[in-house]
Amino acid sequence: MTNELRVTVWNEYRHEKRSDEIAAIYPNGIHDAIATMLNAQPGIKAGTATLDEPEHGLTDDVLTNTDVLIWWGHMAHHEVKDAIVDKVHQRVLNGMGLIALHSAHFSKIFRRVMGTACSLKWREIGEKHRLWVTAPGHPIVDGLGEYFEVPHCEMYGEFFDIPQPDALVFISWFQGGEVFRSGACWYRGRGKVFYFQPGHETLPIYHHSEVQQVITNAVRWCAPVDVVGFREMSQAPNVQPLEKISDEA
Ligand code: ZN
Numbered sequence: 001m002t003n004e005l006r007v008t009v010w011n012e013y014r015h016e017k018r019s020d021e022i023a024a025i026y027p028n029g030i031h032d033a034i035a036t037m038l039n040a041q042p043g044i045k046a047g048t049a050t051l052d053e054p055e056h057g058l059t060d061d062v063l064t065n066t067d068v069l070i071w072w073g074h075m076a077h078h079e080v081k082d083a084i085v086d087k088v089h090q091r092v093l094n095g096m097g098l099i100a101l102h103s104a105h106f107s108k109i110f111r112r113v114m115g116t117a118c119s120l121k122w123r124e125i126g127e128k129h130r131l132w133v134t135a136p137g138h139p140i141v142d143g144l145g146e147y148f149e150v151p152h153c154e155m156y157g158e159f160f161d162i163p164q165p166d167a168l169v170f171i172s173w174f175q176g177g178e179v180f181r182s183g184a185c186w187y188r189g190r191g192k193v194f195y196f197q198p199g200h201e202t203l204p205i206y207h208h209s210e211v212q213q214v215i216t217n218a219v220r221w222c223a224p225v226d227v228v229g230f231r232e233m234s235q236a237p238n239v240q241p242l243e244k245i246s247d248e249a
Contacts, residue, residue: 006066006067007047007068009046010069012079013029014076015074022201025201034206037216038216038219056080063087066096067096069092069098070219072102073103085108085109089112092113095191097194098191099222101199102198102199110193113188116162117161119159119160120160120161122154122156123155127175128150128174129152129172129175130173132170132171133170135167138185139217140183140185140194140218140221141170162181166186169183169184170196182196183197183214190230194218
């Protein structure tokens with residue numbers, strides 16, 4: 001493994017091509033905005049992949065050489081091939097980090113790793129969003145205050161149908177009254193998964209400094225850990241005892 005963290009930012013890349021308003025915010029796509037931001041961080045090298053590329057840009061070679069995969073999708077979740085979801089899932093179980101952003105709550109890969117419906121409430125009126133830190137010792141909140149605000153956002157509200165997180169990093173308050181578990185971590189096999197709510201396509205949320213800080217921190221937290229000789233998660237080996245076991249009492 002190289003010392004540089006290898007990130008792939010995946011985007012379905014449809015909204016930006018169909019709407020001038022969205023293209024004005026993300027001229028080269030949300031994936032490009034996030035990858036450019038990450039490439040300005042020390043020790044991170046980010047590439048991109050999109051839905052309309054062959055194998056959605058997630059070839060075996062790309063997946064093998066990805067430490068952390070960031071996923072953004074909204075209108076085309078159903079177009080993602082199950083065979084690719086299977087491969088991404090196996091990579092997560094074997095150590096690749098996965099960061100699901102905003103509407104990726106309904107992506108095939110996030111629902112697969114969660115095992116629940118991942119449904120929620122939503123409202124799109126551009127209200128204020130305040131994210132409270134609920135795990136002040138967690139690396140994902142490094143550099144933040146006890147809360148930060150996104151001035152205009154899409155509301156996501158509880159009940160969010162996810163399994164209990166292994167660490168809940170943010171709880172959000174929205175101006176309209178709802179709350180939401182907006183930053184949550186899970187372990188899956190050798191891999192780590194982070195869900196992060198901010199990011200509606202018609203709002204410049206990925207240009208927001210605290211949102212960028214969280215994504216950068218999350219990339220570092222999700223990085224694989226090198227466990228020498230650890231088995232593939234698809235294997236369930238029958239093994240010999242480490243100590244000699246005798247029948248004598
Ligand atoms: Zn949205």
